[in-house]
Amino acid sequence: MTRSFVNIINEWDIVAARQLCREFAKELGFGIVDQARITTAVSELARNIFLYANQGIIIVEKIEKDGSVGLIIIAEDHGPGIGNLAKAMEDGYSTSGGLGAGLPGVKRLMDDFSIDSEVGKGTVIKTAKWLR
Amino acid sequence: MDKKIANYIKTHKELILSRWKSEMKEQGDERFVRVVSNRVFDGASQQFIDLIVSNLMESNEEFSQRLHKFAENVVHIGWPLNFVTQGIRKFNEIIFHGMSEEGVVTRENYMEFTEGFDKWFGPMNDEILSTYTSTWERTVTLQKIALKELSAQLIPVFEGISVMPLIGTIDTERAKQIMENLLHGVVKHRSEVVLIDITGVPIIDTMIAHHLIQAAESVRLVGAKCMLVGIRPEIAQTIVTLGINLDSLITKNTLQAGIEAALEMTNRKIVGVEVES
Amino acid sequence: MKIPILKLHDCLLISIQWELDDETALQFQEDLLNKIYQTNARGVVIDLTSVDIIDSFIAKVLGDVVHMSKLMGAQVVLTGIQPAVAITLIELGIKLNDVHTALDLEKGLKKIKMELGE
Numbered sequence: 001m002t003r004s005f006v007n008i009i010n011e012w013d014i015v016a017a018r019q020l021c022r023e024f025a026k027e028l029g030f031g032i033v034d035q036a037r038i039t040t041a042v043s044e045l046a047r048n049i050f051l052y053a054n055q056g057i058i059i060v061e062k063i064e065k066d067g068s069v070g071l072i073i074i075a076e077d078h079g080p081g082i083g084n085l086a087k088a089m090e091d092g093y094s095t096s097g098g099l100g101a102g103l104p105g106v107k108r109l110m111d112d113f114s115i116d117s118e119v120g121k122g123t124v125i126k127t128a129k130w131l132r
Numbered sequence: 133m134d135k136k137i138a139n140y141i142k143t144h145k146e147l148i149l150s151r152w153k154s155e156m157k158e159q160g161d162e163r164f165v166r167v168v169s170n171r172v173f174d175g176a177s178q179q180f181i182d183l184i185v186s187n188l189m190e191s192n193e194e195f196s197q198r199l200h201k202f203a204e205n206v207v208h209i210g211w212p213l214n215f216v217t218q219g220i221r222k223f224n225e226i227i228f229h230g231m232s233e234e235g236v237v238t239r240e241n242y243m244e245f246t247e248g249f250d251k252w253f254g255p256m257n258d259e260i261l262s263t264y265t266s267t268w269e270r271t272v273t274l275q276k277i278a279l280k281e282l283s284a285q286l287i288p289v290f291e292g293i294s295v296m297p298l299i300g301t302i303d304t305e306r307a308k309q310i311m312e313n314l315l316h317g318v319v320k321h322r323s324e325v326v327l328i329d330i331t332g333v334p335i336i337d338t339m340i341a342h343h344l345i346q347a348a349e350s351v352r353l354v355g356a357k358c359m360l361v362g363i364r365p366e367i368a369q370t371i372v373t374l375g376i377n378l379d380s381l382i383t384k385n386t387l388q389a390g391i392e393a394a395l396e397m398t399n400r401k402i403v404g405v406e407v408e409s
Numbered sequence: 410m411k412i413p414i415l416k417l418h419d420c421l422l423i424s425i426q427w428e429l430d431d432e433t434a435l436q437f438q439e440d441l442l443n444k445i446y447q448t449n450a451r452g453v454v455i456d457l458t459s460v461d462i463i464d465s466f467i468a469k470v471l472g473d474v475v476h477m478s479k480l481m482g483a484q485v486v487l488t489g490i491q492p493a494v495a496i497t498l499i500e501l502g503i504k505l506n507d508v509h510t511a512l513d514l515e516k517g518l519k520k521i522k523m524e525l526g527e
Contacts, residue, residue, distance in 0.1 A: 011430065011431050011432065012430065014430070014431065015428060015430045018462060018464075019428075022462075031312075032493050033312050033492065033493040033496055033497075035493070036461060036462060036491075036493035036494055036496070036497045037493075037496075037497050037500065039461075039462045040462055040463070040464050040497045040501065043462065043464035043466075044464055044465060044501075047464070047465075047466055091502055102465065104502065105465065105500070105501035105502050105503075108500045108501065108502070109497065109500050109501065132305065311496060312492065312496065315492030315495060315496060316492050318492070318512075319491075319492055319512065322512055322513075324512070324516075346496075346499050346500070349499045349504055350492070350495040350496050350498075350499045351495075352510060353487075353490045353494075353495035353498060353499070353505065353510055354490050354491070354492060354495045354510065354512065355487075355488060355489070355490065355510040355511040355512040355513075355516065355517075356512060
């Protein structure tokens with residue numbers, strides 16, 4: 001298993017996405033705390049898709065670089081996009097009345113993080129975690 | 133043609149060696165040559181030249197295997213990498229020069245000889261480089277493991293009270309490891325109060341302080357209290373100077389004061405026992 | 410699926426035994442507040458020992474339920490938060506600052522009794 005995905009269409013898919021990614025992380029040999037970090041990050045990303053874009057996809061994939069193994073999570077949607085990226089990456093910023101932990105929180109939980117968004121076209125977030 | 137080179141080396145071994153040594157001493161890494169004694173240098177040089185010569189002279193069979201062994205031996209001598217690669221280049225030059233002087237290498241077969249040399253020295257260089265790199269990588273990995281073993285363990289001292297002594301510099305990776313050990317220890321030992329002792333931590337910067345605060349907050353979430361003890365004067369100074377806010381943490385200057393406070397928090401105290409004389 | 414709420418003297422005990430989805434969490438919030446209203450409970454212990462993930466949404470629901478209960482006169486203690494969950498919450502930036510916590514159900518009940526001055 002090197003690549004799996006879950007389509008995010010309704011609220012239940014958030015749970016499906018995090019279960020998939022937890023299994024994936026476990027199989028790759030991530031410890032229990034890293035499993036929780038990855039699962040929580042996936043939950044945040046999946047919820048963002050559900051709340052802001054209505055639907056999208058969460059992909060999880062095994063990656064290798066310089067002898068290290070890790071996993072990458074790709075959250076992709078064709079929703080409204082994020083107007084102010086800098087603002088969305090600020091702590092405490094939220095347009096949904098949540099806790100505002102969202103994206104900066106995900107960045108802290110993972111090792112690598114990148115975001116690509118265009119208003120009217122959608123958002124792609126890629127975030128990776130490496131086995132220590 | 134390979135034979136010609138090998139023959140030349142065989143018959144001129146002493147000359148090549150003495151030239152090589154003097155040139156290496158002259159232009160080589162002066163700092164390095166100075167620190168090793170002449171005898172050690174001579175010994176290692178002899179060994180080094182022997183290695184190259186045997187590598188050249190012996191049959192072509194299992195060339196790569198022998199090359200690997202050669203590289204391992206060179207690494208074993210313990211010279212700095214740049215010194216070794218310089219040495220090989222120098223060796224190459226001396227032979228080429230010598231052979232031209234004697235008229236073995238001529239204008240006509242010049243290209244042929246250059247190619248012949250490349251065929252030997254190229255792989256030799258590559259192999260040495262990769263052997264050096266893998267040796268370093270191995271060392272780094274071992275050191276990382278050693279550092280991980282240094283990572284703190286939580287020690288229960290009284291019922292409900294545990295201490296985690298921290299020693300040495302803390303980087304992000306170690307800080308995360310410490311946090312995990314701390315929390316798992318709290319749950320395992322059912323500690324109500326944990327004391328993090330930083331007496332053995334040389335400096336506290338913003339990053340480390342941040343991790344300590346995070347650790348304390350996580351400890352609170354699992355249902356215990358966290359105390360920071362062993363704060364030396366210079367640490368207190370840096371904390372305030374850097375503008376780090378440790379208000380969310382209970383702090384004490386010594387482990388002893390911390391233990392007393394922890395006992396008080398769990399409604400206990402240490403009393404002296406009167407002994408009949 | 411409904412989360413069962415048990416009553417013990419003037420306390421309510423809840424042990425969450427499976428992964429919370431959004432709907433269950435919101436349903437639980439409503440059920441708990443109704444139960445407090447019906448029983449006049451003064452203390453609530455929510456045990457999270459079996460929960461292995463709390464994201465920002467679930468954390469918000471839990472934080473809210475604590476504050477709402479307080480408004481209705483019931484003190485809430487969260488117990489058994491797993492180390493991995495605690496670390497993840499803190500890294501996410503969620504501190505649950507004014508929420509009481511305890512290591513396990515037993516210590517949680519003790520804490521409530523102390524808070525209530527019993």
